[in-house]
Amino acid sequence: MNLLEYAWLIPVIPFIAFVLIGLLPKKGLWWEDGGGYAIAGAGGALILSMMVVWQVLTGHTLTGAGAPSFSWLVIGGFTVKFGIWIDSLTAIMLVVVSIVGTLVVVYSGGYMHEEADRRRRYYAEIMLFISVMYGLVLANNYLEMFIFWELVGLCSYLLIGFWYERPAAASAAKRAFIVTRAGDIMFMAGLIILFKYVGSFDFATLFANGASATVAAVPPDMLTLATALIFGGAIGKSAQFPLHEWLPDAMEGPTTVSALIHAATMVKAGIYLTARTYPLLVHSPDTLLFIGIIGGITALLAATVALAATDIKRVLAYSTISQLGYMTLALGAGGYLIIHGGSSAGYAAATFHMMNHAFFKALLFLCAGSVIHAVGTNDMRFMGGLGKKMPITSITMLIGALAIAGIPPLSGFWSKDEVLTAVYHAGDFHLTFFILWAMGVATAFLTAFYMFRMWFMTFSGNPRSEYHAHESPKIMTVPLMALAGLALVSGFALFIGSGFRSFIEGSLGSIPLSAEHESLGAIAADVLTSPFTFLVLGLVIVGILLAYRIYYVPGFDRSRFAAGVPGKFQRALENRWYISKFYDDFAVTVVYGFSKLADVFDRRVIDGAVNGFAYLGARTGNVIRKAQSGNVQRYASLIVVAIVVLLLFILFVGGA
Amino acid sequence: MITIEYWLILSSLLFAIGAYGVLTRKNAIVVLMSIEIMLNAANINFVAFSSYHERLHGFPDPSGQVFALFSIAIAAAEVAVGLAILLSVYRRYQTIDVDKINILRW
């Protein structure tokens, strides 16, 4: 039996859970107002996903013309089909979504316990989200993917605004939706361009034979534009510069939502999209450079802002943006590596980092949730000294911080190193990548620093305010431990079987790649002996020590940073480089200006015309009424004059 | 005998004189008298055509004179009513100057 053909059930199971949670009467909701169904739904999808992934690991895929699809919409000569596409990239995403999704749902059982009746809405929305995320990942044509893309955005809106009576939450939800919408419009524009030239949305048609058919049909500058626009959708969804501001604001939602959606799954959708579009991207180097630049800028920018954040979730949000920047950067560099040497190093690095980041970022968010649940506030300035009271959380968060900083042998070390190596090698083909590599290295240093700043401020030292903290219940700590375990070992996936790189190469389809592969031992040796590794590792350790000195050891006067140039810098960081403010001002100016223009037009021109006609009528009447003099002789003389004129007319011009 | 044009020219000139009087004179009674002149001019026209009918068309036709009789009677009736109205107007406005009786204006 071909299990892969049943993979379409994977999104259906959570969807059934969604329907049940939504429609059943209150009595029927078994445990935690629907939590039971949620865990069952997510768990069922997890089992099926793992089975599918096993199939892929043993070499089976479901791609190309063999992928089943059913016709959904027939418009004239064009049919919109829905189908599934399973290859190694899909498998990676399935692993991420299923594991993180299930663990987050389990964790929510404890985290959302006090919400009472609202839990039902929460679980329903989470199930819907997981279901459409699976759908996005399994899609076999761009249109289907776009539909699920939009649905994912909708679920994100619903979940960010979960506590809708808080104006900050409602406005953050709106902001997320609108900003990602800007990205979506670009995505759609790119799709339209592709459709216009090729006539199909299917991956099978577009990517066949190294996308030769597509490249033949689309003129090169149009191809660059289309791929850049499709990446525009990724900019929006994956919170890259300049559409990154929605993600920090999205932290208004519950922490489990932040963990699931804004760390592990939805924001990866943009990376997934870019990776999927690789067969087209390798034919437009300009777009790849653009992707790399955006990734590099985002990584560095977000890391700098995280330095000054005081809200624990905001630090993690900026960290997410920064790491997504790494992935984007790696994708951009990876394209150059493929074009100029057939090496899939960059592509593999990006997807590997995507997987690892999902695990340790979800871990970090869930730990933060545990802390917030215990202390009652998000602000790190009021925390401190939690290490003794919440040992499990403290240790798991430490593991997460070490992973993201890049300390061997945790997963972050391997993937970050792969990313930076790939970017450095791409510099051989285009000099900008050297600059981007330097930015990446600087980001690594900053990442280590702010992560440990966060950890030290939260867990060490003495409590800075009154709170009653206790360790979280097991239902919350068990997922933490599971994720911590994954963060420890997922780095070694690089070496499983024939290696991660050759595994993921399968998803590149028919893009020409060089046949030489490094053996696994050679990869390990490269990483451990390359001077760059030591450079980055050194910077990371310096970062950690700096954070230790500033935040752990008491007595360091941090206020000397508050004045003068460093002070201005600090304030800029606190205000997120004023980007948000710029957008707000710009929007207000434009919208307000336009509405003032419309108002003036309405009052002066339109009302003016109407009033003007009335005025004209009145004035004319005022003039003409003077003809009524009341003098009969005058009327009679007019008659005579008229008769004379008529007679003359008849006599000389000749009437009928 | 004279041709008919002379009678017609006479009636036209009389009509014009009457019309001038209606349009120009200030005294309302004089206006009434001018209207009478105009009526009489029309009567002259009727009688002239009746009188010259045989010469113009071959057979005599006295209907024109009959109609002139009717016209005289109507003129008399109209003058009677007109003078009565003028008396009422005089009683109300103490003047018979047509320029001053112009209430029916804007």
Place this chain on the structure above:
Amino acid sequence: MRPGVTRGIAILALALIFVGVMMSVHWPQVGQDQQTPTNEDVAKTLFGEDNNSGYGLVMFLIGLLLLVALLGGVFLAKEEKE
């Protein structure tokens, strides 16, 4: 200019038009002798030669109209008694 002058010119134009038209019409000349209708002819036309002809009834009605008009005139011209 005084309103009288404009009206005079209009009347003059009217008169001239009338005269001009009268003079330019070609009046037919059919009968030889002009026999104006006699009073007898007028009376015959007015009162009718045989039955069901003539304008006697019309004359009577006009007389009635004149009577009514005179009576009305007298009524309109009466002074109001204080």
